[in-house]
Every structure is written in C-alpha cells, then in structure tokens.
Amino acid sequence: MTVSKPQHVAISGAGGQLGRALVDVLSPVATLLSVSDRDINALEGLARTGPEAGPEEAPKDGPKERRASIHTAPVDVGDGDALRLWLAACRERGRLDWMIVNAGLGGPAPEGSLGEDPLRTAALIDVxxxxxxxxxxxxxxxxxxxxxxxxxxxxxxxAKIGYPQAPVYAATKAGLRAYGLSMAARLAGTGVGITIALPGFLSRGMAENSSWRPFSMAPRQAARKIVRAASSGRTETAFPGSMSAAVGALGLLPASLRGTIYRRWSGQRQSVHERQGMLR
Structure with a gap:
C-alpha cells in the first residue's frame, strides 16, 4: 500500500534530536509542519513562515528547494487540555495528514539501584x-x-526485548507498540493507518557519548527510514537492520542466557544483585 505524500504533518517532541531530524527530512516533502515541544527554546531555529530554503539548503545554481512552512508551539503533551488545544489549532491550519507521536522521556535507571524512583516511573508512563x-x-x-x-x-x-539499563522506559515502549498494533487492526477500514517505528540507538555528539551504543545511526538516517515506512503504508519498521537482527536472535534464547549476554553486550559485567553482594 502506497500513501500519498503528506501536505500537513504534526510532530510532538520536535525539539529533540529525532524530532528535529524529522522536521529536516519532511520540510522538502510537506507543505505545512505543525511542531511542538514542552520546551519552546528547543524549537529555536525551526520556525519558518514561507516555503523557501536558506542559502545553506539550496544549490548555488538553479531554483531553491521548496521548504514547508513551520509553526511551532510550546506544548506539554502530558497536559490534556494543552494537547487538545494544540491539535485543534493544527487542524484549523488545514487537514492533518500525518501525526507523528514523538514526544517522550528516556534515560537510564540509576546505577546500582534495583528499581527506579516512583516519581520518574510515573513520569515515564505518563508521557x-x-x-x-x-x-x-x-x-x-x-x-x-x-x-x-x-x-x-x-x-x-x-519494546521487543527489554533494556536492563532502563526497564521502565522499555516497558512504556513495549506498551506503545502493543497499543499501536492493536489500533492498526481496530482502525482498519476507517482511512486512518498506523505506522510503528522501532529505532535502535541514535548517535550523539562525542561529548555526550559516555556509554556504548552498538549499531547506532544518525538521527537523520532514522528520520528517513520513518518517513519512508509511513509513506509506503507499513505498519511497523525496525532499524537499523543489524541491531534488529541481533535483538531477534537474542529473543530466541532462554531468558537467563539472554540476560547474561545482554549485560555483557552493554558493558555491565555483573547484575545489580551481584554488585550489591545480594546473591548467595
């Protein structure tokens, strides 16, 4: 199934690295982008009022690349009223072709702790x-x-295998995947389709790269894969392929062996229990 190019796309959490990459990739494709983030400062530099490219985006010879008009808004997606008002404002600008649900919280669980702080757990589940x-x-x-x-x-x-360094995060992403697969079937015949993106690690700046991120890919590469999957009408896309295959292979192993390999893979030689001397 092939889906026509979207004219109007809304993106939540557009201030993060993947959100900004999605804006970059969709700008030459769509006519209008309505983007939001909890921190309006994170959207700095995205707003554009007309379809034209800056000098660094256009070729020296020939016409400038067409670029979408971009409207930015500060929106906390956890605030139901603010979310409804934002989406209503998006719709007033024109029919909404795509909604990219990108806003989210991440980060590892505290080192050496068996569980995550209840307030952080609640925030992860909420957002x-x-x-x-x-x-x-x-x-x-x-x-x-x-x-x-x-x-x-x-x-x-x-969402497919869990993540020992961020168990609550993995749980929320697994729940979102299950919800998306359920809604894809539930919305069949309505004209509304669902695409679920399962990215692996995204590459970061050298100053931030304090932990090993196997098979990581650039945010723009990830954004292209997401847009391509949505444009073709796919229900689910997992990438990069190498990491998706590794995750699939790990999922076939017994849980005890999978946990040992996963800890070593992530550079964690011992379990939390072993580090705390809790195993007898």
Missing part, C-alpha cells in the same frame, strides 16, 4: 504511554472525520 495514546486517540478522531490520515508512533527496539 511515553498515556500521553502517546491520547495523541493517537485525538488525531485518529480528527482524521476519520476529515477522510483519513496516518499516525506514526515512535516506539523503540527495546
């Missing part, structure tokens, strides 16, 4: 799962009324 589900619900209702569209849910490869 990564509850707010993502609400974005999907609101957008799907709008799209059904307007004749169709596509919702892109940004999950994670950790």
């Amino acid at each position: 990564n799962l509850r707010a993502a589900i609400e974005q999907c619900r609101l957008a799907s209702e709008m799209m059904i009324a307007d004749g169709g569209g596509r919702i892109v849910l940004i999950s994670s490869l950790s």
Whole structure:
C-alpha cells in the first residue's frame, strides 16, 4: 500500500534530536509542519513562515528547494487540555495528514539501584504511554472525520526485548507498540493507518557519548527510514537492520542466557544483585 505524500504533518517532541531530524527530512516533502515541544527554546531555529530554503539548503545554481512552512508551539503533551488545544489549532491550519507521536522521556535507571524512583516511573508512563495514546486517540478522531490520515508512533527496539539499563522506559515502549498494533487492526477500514517505528540507538555528539551504543545511526538516517515506512503504508519498521537482527536472535534464547549476554553486550559485567553482594 502506497500513501500519498503528506501536505500537513504534526510532530510532538520536535525539539529533540529525532524530532528535529524529522522536521529536516519532511520540510522538502510537506507543505505545512505543525511542531511542538514542552520546551519552546528547543524549537529555536525551526520556525519558518514561507516555503523557501536558506542559502545553506539550496544549490548555488538553479531554483531553491521548496521548504514547508513551520509553526511551532510550546506544548506539554502530558497536559490534556494543552494537547487538545494544540491539535485543534493544527487542524484549523488545514487537514492533518500525518501525526507523528514523538514526544517522550528516556534515560537510564540509576546505577546500582534495583528499581527506579516512583516519581520518574510515573513520569515515564505518563508521557511515553498515556500521553502517546491520547495523541493517537485525538488525531485518529480528527482524521476519520476529515477522510483519513496516518499516525506514526515512535516506539523503540527495546519494546521487543527489554533494556536492563532502563526497564521502565522499555516497558512504556513495549506498551506503545502493543497499543499501536492493536489500533492498526481496530482502525482498519476507517482511512486512518498506523505506522510503528522501532529505532535502535541514535548517535550523539562525542561529548555526550559516555556509554556504548552498538549499531547506532544518525538521527537523520532514522528520520528517513520513518518517513519512508509511513509513506509506503507499513505498519511497523525496525532499524537499523543489524541491531534488529541481533535483538531477534537474542529473543530466541532462554531468558537467563539472554540476560547474561545482554549485560555483557552493554558493558555491565555483573547484575545489580551481584554488585550489591545480594546473591548467595
């Protein structure tokens, strides 16, 4: 199934590295981008009022590359009223073709701790799962009324196998994947499609690269894969292929062996229990 190019795309969490990459990749494709982030400062430099490229984006000879108009807004997706107002404002600008549910929280669990702080756990569940589900619900209702569209849910490869360094994060992404697969079937025949993206590690600047990130890929590469999958009408895309294959292979192993390999793979030689001397 091939989906026509979107004219109007809304992106939540557009201030992060993947969000900004999605804006960059979609700007030459779409006519209008409505983007939001909890921190308006994170959207600095994205707003554009007309379809034209800057000098660094256009070839020296020939016409400038067409670029989408971009509207930015500070939105905390965990605030239901703010989310509804933002999506209503998006719709007033024009029919919404795609909604990319990208806003989310991440980060590892505290080193040496058996569990995560209850407040952080609640925040991860609220933003990564509850707010993502609400974005999907609101957008799907709008799209059904307007004749169709596509919702892109940004999950994670950790949804397939878990992630010992961030168990609550992995749980929220697994829940979002299950929700997306369920909604893809539930929305069949309505004109609204679902695409679930399962990216692996994204590469970061050298100053931030304090932990090993196997098979990592540039945010722009990831954004291209997401846009390509949504444009072709795919329900799910997992990348990079090398890491997706590794995750699939690990998933076939017994849980005890998988845990040992995963800890070594992530540079963690001992379990939390062993480091704390809790095993007898």
